[in-house]
Amino acid sequence: MFKRETKNFINIDPLQTGGILTKEARETLMEWGDGYSICDFCQGRLDEIKTPPIYNFVHNDLPKFLGCDVARVTNGAREGKFIVMHSLALKTVKDAYVILDGNAHYSSYVAAERANLKVVEVPKTDYPDFRINVDTYAETIEETKKKGEVILSLLTYPDGNYGNLPNAKAIAKVCHEYDIPLLLNCAYAIGRMPVKMDKIDADFIVGSGHKSMAASGPIGVLGMKEDYAELVLRKSDKYKNKEVELLGCTARGATIMTLIASFPHVKKRVKDWDREVEKARWFAKKMEELEIVQLGDKPHNHDLMFFHAENLYEISRRVKGGRFFLYRELKAKKIHGIKPGLTRYFKLSTYMVPKEDLKYVLETFKEIIAKYLKGIKS
């Protein structure tokens, strides 16, 4: 078997901290791992399976959790975004536009490309905040509407680079003033922090099971207002109960069972969000004492943080092996999550990482800096 080298490392990879399985999800993988096991008693559609209790999860628990009218499970957040864009594109002439915030994940852009939509991005503010402002969002819509039809706006909440949380409610209001629906990409929110589509008054919401809901991927969730269900979940003209955009069924495997298995834990953990934010802020403060500056929203409101380390960059320019020294040092200390080769700018996440482990991470950064600065000076 291929061993996972980093399995017992301290994990500060933003992509991974929210996707570590619960004990229940791990047991579930053993029970439901076989291909199509969940289809034992299927009557024709994934979300309607009663045994195991997928129906109850998709039609009761999930809409309540997302604050939406109608929900489905998808193969991931990006697949959810494409489902929405591809459906809305049906109603338009050619060359319609999607507005994306300037911090959008690449997959939002690619989903729009796949749906043959044009993309306009809302500019973010410059270093060091990289913020998406409501006014700029409004101006971008205004300008784009002059060029053509805008069928959807998307907001990344928070984004995956800086962990910034823009004013989603105000942006939703702006979008609706222009009669444009808003899709929230909450891949880093749903399952980590409290977020409800209806409170923000968005029209669509997507989340990621493997990124933030302690599930084995690929799996995602999609929520929407009732008004859009008929279009987005339109049925096949020949196979009357099959939803076209979902190709009949999406996460037809153990992935959905791990999502369900972790769900009670996930519902509980979002309530501890304040403590996670407090811990993130504490970590950022300690990093800044090492002259590693946290960028983006400040004080920060999310566990995903972006740092600027001029000192580590200086070291990388002088040491043997160059920019990979930081990765090697962290690996030697069994810390995983900062991409190999990065030193000057990098992101990390403190989500669900015990404070003791974070202290060890901070201590390690301190030691690395001391060791190499000494080396450079001597």
Add this chain to the structure above:
Amino acid sequence: MFKRETKNFINIDPLQTGGILTKEARETLMEWGDGYSICDFCQGRLDEIKTPPIYNFVHNDLPKFLGCDVARVTNGAREGKFIVMHSLALKTVKDAYVILDGNAHYSSYVAAERANLKVVEVPKTDYPDFRINVDTYAETIEETKKKGEVILSLLTYPDGNYGNLPNAKAIAKVCHEYDIPLLLNCAYAIGRMPVKMDKIDADFIVGSGHKSMAASGPIGVLGMKEDYAELVLRKSDKYKNKEVELLGCTARGATIMTLIASFPHVKKRVKDWDREVEKARWFAKKMEELEIVQLGDKPHNHDLMFFHAENLYEISRRVKGGRFFLYRELKAKKIHGIKPGLTRYFKLSTYMVPKEDLKYVLETFKEIIAKYLKGIKS
């Protein structure tokens, strides 16, 4: 944890016999179950990950196994079909056609609908063969071409109802005479029986990991001729290494690791295909001794078989509880795989089911018939 009731049953469900995990795949789920675990050392694209060895699997092992130039891993066979159809549709005017064989899976139809393509089906022959003939395929293309542009033909090899294996090579030849590419849906072939795209001279091939490659789903494989790679795997105009139709990455989770873990076993087991066919034929013969008639290709060439049981139907019309008696009786004997409520027509699979277990299944059918016929007569 939600227990899987049927886990230790004898499994003759066609959807499931080829998807039962190997020991290696099961261990892999424990090692790689966490969300995005496979992305530890990702440089930006799933198929290029070297650790774990996804690159080697996707770019070396898989194309060789499928007999194609270029391969990718998808979220499933249906997702692979949509990827191909959606890409080819880019090159056409509106209202282009896809030709499907009359035994096509519903998801082939739905994938075409999702890609906004019109569908014409090649009629199958009547009871009891339900065959797709080469001449009928050619006639259907001929007729459809009069109505509009045909951008793709699809052949289900074998189909999921009767387990029929049409003359794919001859059909490929016909399609090419009309300059139409052929997509083989091999969800029930790849991983069970030897099949090579190049030997059939098809242009695309899709398979299902959870259906026939002992993988935990949803996961599929897609192979194609080099000629089509530029279009189908076209890159994003902004994110230069991201493949648009794959939304950047597809099976970004433990699913791909189970596919890789089971692959050595899968490569080996397809070599035992003759024995599987022989066992299926033996089973069909024994069923016919109970007056349960096997439909479709005869002698049969696949483990997936469709049966017609007039005697069980007669019983269902007379017994208390009606058409669910068969399901209940099989369940009491710990046999899973015939859909609840079916008696007159049903499908099953003998794939990888030990002969001893099949004897027990046959014995059970015999006992059920004897018991109820006696009940009816008395």
